[in-house]
Amino acid sequence: MKTDILIIGSGPVGATYARMIAEQRPNANILMVEVGPKVSDTIGQHVKNITDPQQMETAQILSQGPKKTPYPMISVAERALAVQRGELTADILARAGTHLVLDQPEEIKTNEMPSLSMSTNIGGMGIHWTCACPRPGKGEQIPFIPANEMDEALTEAEKILHVTQEAFPISEEGETILHILNQTLGDKHSPKRQAQPMPLACKVDSEYNRYWTASDLILGNTLNHPNFELRSETICRKLNYQNGKITSAEIEHLPTQQKELIEADIVIVAADALRTPQLLWASGIRPQALGHYLNEHPFVFTFVELDKDLVQNHSPNPTSKTHSRKSPDPTVGVFWTPFDAPNHPFHGQIMHMDLSPMKTTVTDESKHIVGLGWGPLKEANFEDCIVFSETEKDYFGMPKMNFKFQYTEKDLEAIEAAKAFQQKVVHSFGKEIKDGGQTLMPPGTSLHYEGSTRMGVANDGSSVCDTYSQVWGFDNLFIGGNGVIPVATASNPTLTSVALAVRSSKQVVKQIKA
Incomplete structure (x- = not known):
């Protein structure tokens, strides 16, 4: 199959890219793939908008990847006591609607970010988030993006998110x-x-x-756009490239195991701060900073x-x-x-x-x-990182991750x-x-993971992409999400990530031929 734009990931950032591209280039064909399932009647809606408690719980369970049952309610005190005793289990550390990256008892005990979690569903973590959208303050701002440009992008992001x-x-x-x-x-x-x-x-x-707000509101009319297609339960396993250009993407529909090769003029990876670097690493795209500078307040x-x-x-x-x-x-x-x-x-x-x-x-x-x-804030350090395995696979058959923090x-x-x-x-x-x-x-509890695909001003090994989220050395590969935030922050990061996607989308649009 051929498409103009391939977007990998359906969370708030992927949805922002799709919306902005569809609005500014309505003739462009956009294919979005999401490894998780549709979890409610309304595509990509926030679970808090589901009024029936049983339906809300079902949506949460469907988002939990390998975890197919409800999490018991664990209070802060019970969790703290279990951590002190070293009695760490997936039920203690994860929240409803998420699943631990590493969920085996021995892995949890030795993992330096034991509560590191993700959601696997249409809309990503964006259907479970608290919706807090504070603007970054003095000491959290990205120093190499002009203040007026970032302010404009944040204002546009606030409109998209209905802040x-x-x-x-x-x-x-x-x-x-x-x-x-x-x-x-x-x-x-x-x-x-x-x-x-x-x-x-x-x-x-x-x-x-x-x-x-979740991906349904962000996408808006894009969901009904004739040139937009969203495929659920479809994983991208590898990006193929030659001479600094992504030539195709290898995707697989998980329920049927049907594999397909997608040719796209532009590829945008907005999986999350963990699975975006994982896909790049699995594809042999391994800048020195990839997976490093992993941060969480x-x-x-x-x-x-x-x-x-x-x-x-x-x-x-x-x-x-x-x-x-x-x-x-x-x-x-x-x-x-x-x-x-x-x-x-x-x-x-x-x-x-x-x-x-x-x-x-x-x-x-x-x-x-x-x-x-x-x-x-937590200091950003190269040593805090994702460690990808060359041999072991995770629940989705991708390179297994461990963490130093x-x-x-x-x-x-x-x-x-x-x-x-x-x-x-x-x-x-x-x-x-x-x-x-x-x-x-x-560590891992906040769900605010940053820095793993950080942006920078020069291709000197300290960053993965430029200030417009274009991966160094590639003509048609862009990345999005909290992972591109290059500075330590203490505030909720989603507004900043959407603002960076707004800014990046304008660069993507310039390259679209359709």
Whole structure:
């Protein structure tokens, strides 16, 4: 088969490429392949939009690759205790809708990123994410992309993702939380980096009915475009190339084991930060930096029961815009303390326990419990990397991966500083609950993996692609996803990855002949 564009991966970044190319080059043929299945009636929708609990659970299980049963609910405290005892299992370390990269007990115990996970389905991790879309702060920005260009790309990405800070009504409790956060932060912060509602990828109406963003919204009309085709349960096993050009891709439909050779003028690999470098490595495309500089911010989490007199103990805001609570809205939505080095060199996220990716076994609905996640930067090091096997295969028959990942002394100091700041906030809110005291989560827990296919300004071995995500030495190969982010970040990376895809798409469009 021949096509103009082959996109490997159907998550938010792959969907962004497809949409932008289809809009600007409507005559171009686009083939998108996804190794995972369709998991719901609406192609690529977020699982939080599925109202039936059983159907939501089914969608999550279908996304879990080799894991075909529900994960039990493991609280933060139970998980922390298991980690301390070394009793690590897949059920403890993975979340619903994901599966561990390495899931055998002995592999988990020796893996330096034991909680490293991925989702395998149409829409990728993007149908399971928290939808948090903060802009990177001072100390997280990519230094070699002009600030005005990145700002334009971020603005366009926010439109594509339907980012809003009004997904939840501001309740009295929420307003008080913001007040306390800003008291703790103080006045020393950059413009627009005060505590505020978290920007969320979500369509919301006047009644606060929410539809969370995933690949279905990102693709939009592209799904019905006559020149667009999406194939599920189809893996790309290898890219063939000659003289700096991808000549074909070897794909396989997993249920039937039918193999096919695809010729494409341009190939875009947006599998994720793990499987994108895996495919390049399997294809013999092995720049020195491939799989290296693997990064993930440390993740410190705790739950707090809000003081029952919290609102009364703080002066009301004279310019209050609070709303009456509308069931089933949680009393507290999602709030953000922005990364802002050196003033607040952490990313903080505060959310009602109903919205939290971490769990607690407390079920008393009369208690207002919020989860607090705080994260500093982790230094980017060449030694932190994916190790690909020349002989062993993974669940999908691709080169097996293992991981090297260590915190430096500077990283450990940053973690302790994040814990200390988080504790200040905790004491202002109320008290930590027994089930979920302050815990440094195991590496891999955040799901924010970066750097494995990092971009750079020169083909000197320190990067995999240029600033437009074009792989060094190739005329028609582009890559996308969190892996291309070349700097350490503490904030959620999806907005940045989509912005980089927006910027890259404009370069791709210039090369399309159709």
